[in-house]
Amino acid sequence: xxxxxNQIKKYQIYIKNRPKNFAIKVGKKNIxxxxxxxxxxxxxxxxxxxxxxxAKSLKNSGINIVRGGIFKPRTxxxxxxxxxxxxxxxxxxxxKKFGFLIASEVMSVEHFRLLEKFIDIFQVGAxxxxxxxxxxxxxxxxxxxxxxxxxxxTIKEFLxxxxxIAFNGNNKIILCERGIRTFDDFTRNTLDLAIVPAxxxxxxxxxxVDPSHGTGRxxxxxxxxxxxxxxxxxGIMVEVHNNPGKAFSDGxxxxxxxxxxxxxxxxxxxxxxxxxxx
Ligand code: PEP
Ligand code: MN
Numbered sequence: 001x002x003x004x005x006n007q008i009k010k011y012q013i014y015i016k017n018r019p020k021n022f023a024i025k026v027g028k029k030n031i032x033x034x035x036x037x038x039x040x041x042x043x044x045x046x047x048x049x050x051x052x053x054x055a056k057s058l059k060n061s062g063i064n065i066v067r068g069g070i071f072k073p074r075t076x077x078x079x080x081x082x083x084x085x086x087x088x089x090x091x092x093x094x095x096k097k098f099g100f101l102i103a104s105e106v107m108s109v110e111h112f113r114l115l116e117k118f119i120d121i122f123q124v125g126a127x128x129x130x131x132x133x134x135x136x137x138x139x140x141x142x143x144x145x146x147x148x149x150x151x152x153x154t155i156k157e158f159l160x161x162x163x164x165i166a167f168n169g170n171n172k173i174i175l176c177e178r179g180i181r182t183f184d185d186f187t188r189n190t191l192d193l194a195i196v197p198a199x200x201x202x203x204x205x206x207x208x209v210d211p212s213h214g215t216g217r218x219x220x221x222x223x224x225x226x227x228x229x230x231x232x233x234x235g236i237m238v239e240v241h242n243n244p245g246k247a248f249s250d251g252x253x254x255x256x257x258x259x260x261x262x263x264x265x266x267x268x269x270x271x272x273x274x275x276x277x278x
Pocket of ligand 1: 043073124178
């Protein structure tokens with residue numbers, strides 16, 4: 001393990017040693033302060049009503065960082081590609097109405113320019129973990145970046161992508177484990193929870209877990225979310241929908257509003273429990 005760590009460390013300069021006063025400020029909150037945090041919301045923003053009804057419920061559950069893609073990277077060109085720039089107004093209105101901080105996926109440098117003024121956290125999806133021009137641009141701006149692990153990315157490749165962002169000047173990076181592709185097809189992906197304690201030894205960057213994409217099945221979200229807490233994750237990102245059965249994307253791995261409410265309250269108890277026994 002030490003040998004592997006040393007090998008990896010050779011490639012990491014800006015993400016290795018925690019700088020003094022390291023903070024990832026999102027609004028007034030510093031999400032690098034060690035407090036567990038939840039990012040929730042639909043896979044995709046479908047229309048104003050859908051997003052606002054989810055948003056209202058999340059607000060009641062005490063969530064203040066909300067996710068929602070308006071540009072969706074879909075495996076098939078025939079699948080819903082996101083509402084596109086029409087979603088910018090919805091994001092703006094939701095931010096104003098609910099006081100949310102918004103995380104949304106950026107797939108290209110072109111998207112970055114469009115989203116820049118409207119969102120608080122940029123999400124780089126698994127399919128773009130290797131998009132070095134995009135990573136470099138995100139490194140040259142100040143907002144936090146959620147970097148999702150590529151589908152078959154090794155830890156070394158994952159960290160090298162984070163290093164791209166940090167090397168260009170922005171170390172406000174949240175690493176996100178979202179499952180990797182293995183031989184098993186019972187679940188959509190294999191959630192590699194061991195990466196959480198492993199990364200903690202190599203980098204100071206916070207790491208969150210996405211049990212929605214990590215499993216592809218809503219019945220596995222709760223146990224994996226709780227396991228993420230136990231593994232030492234800094235937070236989770238989970239997909240929530242007001243009508244999962246009718247969702248335009250990823251409904252099978254989205255919690256209903258009520259299911260999410262229950263999960264959030266369970267997680268909060270679990271987080272307290274783990275803090276106590278530490
Ligand atoms: C998403 O978060 O909706 C998404 C597309 O995730 P990933 O990039 O991990 O597949
Ligand atoms: Mn999704």
